[in-house]
Amino acid sequence: MTVPLDSLDALAARVSDGAFVALPPDNSLCPVSLVRALIRRGVRDLHLLGVPISGFATDLLIGAGCVRSLTTSAVTLGEAGLAPRFTAAMKAGSLRLTDATCPAVHTALQAAEKGVPFMPLRGMIGTDLLPQRSDWKVIDNPFADAPDPIVLVPALVPDLALIHAAMADRHGNVWVGRRRELATIAHAARATLVTAERIVEGNLMEDERLAPGVISSLYVSAVAVAERGAWPLGLLDLYGADAAHIDAYAKAARTDEGFRAYLAAHVLAPMPKAAE
Structure with missing residues (x-):
């Protein structure tokens, strides 16, 4: 392999305290399993970049005390309502927020992708x-x-881009389908860590049908297999979002006690194979 195939915990260990980390939104291949691994590792003082908005994974990290600052255009759980831990942190003054717009975030990353200052x-x-x-x-x-x-x-140059992919090959190429904005994140960041549903044989870049949806291994630093790694969010046409789980999280995380109980049950405890 030209790109290391790591365990999920080894991938999380590559994220240092204080790192500037880009995360895709809930509807675009968000690596929730890796976020849970980061919480279990106890990472601190992250500066998160929502590309271009933030949601469930960001709220988890904020609630777990992993985030110092956030640059984003919005933080929302969609139909489940407000992101409760983000809301609580802003009310408490414990989170530094840099407000942006969706076009501005994408433009800043495109500048970094092209190697220009603005x-x-x-x-x-x-x-x-x-x-x-x-x-x-x-x-x-x-x-x-x-x-x-x-x-x-x-330009915005994240230290790390964290994404989830439907599949990766043993060369380190990863397939994200039509979500080409993830390629922009990978091109802009200094390193890209990827979780993937599965590893496939062959070379994805050599398949004419799949290559347009592939991020080249040139931009991928390491890959870990994580089945259902976006859960409870959805992944392309492979599985849908678990709306009941997200709604239950939104209700539980309105209080500190409820959030701690959620962490204990769904993040810190070993996850069932079907859920992960």
Whole structure:
């Protein structure tokens, strides 16, 4: 193998305290099994980047005391409502939040992907958010004949991108289907750690049907097998989200006691094979 095939715990051990970590949203191959392993390891002081929004996995990490700061466009559990541990942390003042927009997050990662210090972006002129972001600069378009303000968004370079994939091969190529934004995260980050449902034989990059949905092993640092590794979130067309479980979490995590009970039952305790 050109890319190490690690255990889930070994993959978690690669995430150091204080790391800048990019996580995909709940509907886009989020590595929940790896997040649980990080909580069990006791990682601390993470700076999370929601790409472009945050959800269940981020709320788990915040509640477990793993997160110092968060850059994102939103934090939500979707139809299950507010993210309760995020909400509690913000009320307590224990979490530093940098507010963004979905286009700004993607643009910043695209700048890092291309190796440039910034990229221009329209659509934020006149918004309430722009004056709050001193790192976003407004200039006049140098190619326009008339005043034409445009925003420059600095590149975001995560230390690590964490993603889940439907499958990986023994060369370290991973298949994410149509979720090509995950390739942008991998290209932008200094390293990418991947959990995968299964390992397949052959080379995914050599399959004309699958190659368009593959992240090359050039951008993958290590892979661990994690069956149902997105649960209770869904994974493409392989399995749907466990709405009842997410709803139960949202209700339990409204209190410190309820969240601790959830952690004890579903994160710190050994997970049944079917759940993981």
